[in-house]
Amino acid sequence: MNEIESQRRTDEWLDRLQANGYRLTEPRRAVVETIAASQYVLSPFDVFEQARRRYPKLGLVTVYRTIEKLEELELVQRVHQPSGCQAFVAACKGHQHLLICQRCGRVEFFSGDSERMEPLIAEVGRESGFQIEEHWLQLFGQCESCQQAKQSRAV
Amino acid sequence: MNEIESQRRTDEWLDRLQANGYRLTEPRRAVVETIAASQYVLSPFDVFEQARRRYPKLGLVTVYRTIEKLEELELVQRVHQPSGCQAFVAACKGHQHLLICQRCGRVEFFSGDSERMEPLIAEVGRESGFQIEEHWLQLFGQCESCQQAKQSRAV
């Protein structure tokens, strides 16, 4: 994700906020820019620290409040990890699954692969009697650069 | 899961605790029995309330401490849900996936279906360059009895 793309995403999010009756403010812009530009999972405190570089008077409460609105508009989503569930990322459009680096928090999305998933889900539904409404598939590991970082440390 | 099976699981867990140098106490037994017998996700407070029926002097802290030990021994596992991540269930042996009723919290396990999952994981690993170490697959929905409960309410 480059400068132009993240600027585009930021503008889109600000438009969506405004379209939903929310005002555009300096602190809110700082939070939106920070999350929209990041490829990493960010905790509210991470967002706070990074966004304060853009708007130093920013309060942590505003970060929480802005994330809440972005989540409501499905522009960001909470990321659940073995290490905890307080992080967020820019959401992907449509149903996508997550691949997360457990070392640096980098996130990638991959498509659901409905050909493989749907028969499995149907089968489990049939056997269990459950009416299945939602599914989560997440992969955890190490991204390319973290694999390299690990090797060079070991030498 | 019937009376005999849950008694068997309770005994197994108590043995495992003892084998790992932990003492068997009344409050601990009450917590173990409660979780071992349940097919539902339980928050620490749920466990507290239910286990207090067996041992009324039980403190909530002991629930947290016992869950911690059971988790360490991989006898219970934390369950992550859209609605929150504070619940636990008796863990299944081996790698299994979860199916959770979003209405009553009933949990079932289903096997990983490695024939379908492994190629998908390998493919995502190849395309992303990630070294994939772990995966989560969870299905959410309504169990049979909750589907019926919903219908009869509607009538």
Added chain:
DNA sequence: ATTATAATGAAAATGATTTTCATTATCTTT
């Protein structure tokens, strides 16, 4: 039985998140 110490529960501490509230900034209306 005695003894060392692990476990307990109450209370205090912590950490993340939410609420309250007086002040400030945005956006709409003039």
Added chain:
DNA sequence: AAAGATAATGAAAATCATTTTCATTATAAT
């Protein structure tokens, strides 16, 4: 462009789940 209505802000207080502290009690080894 100015004024007014009100949404948003940040500091401080409150809340909620969880962890730590500590004096007391219970377990299990001697």
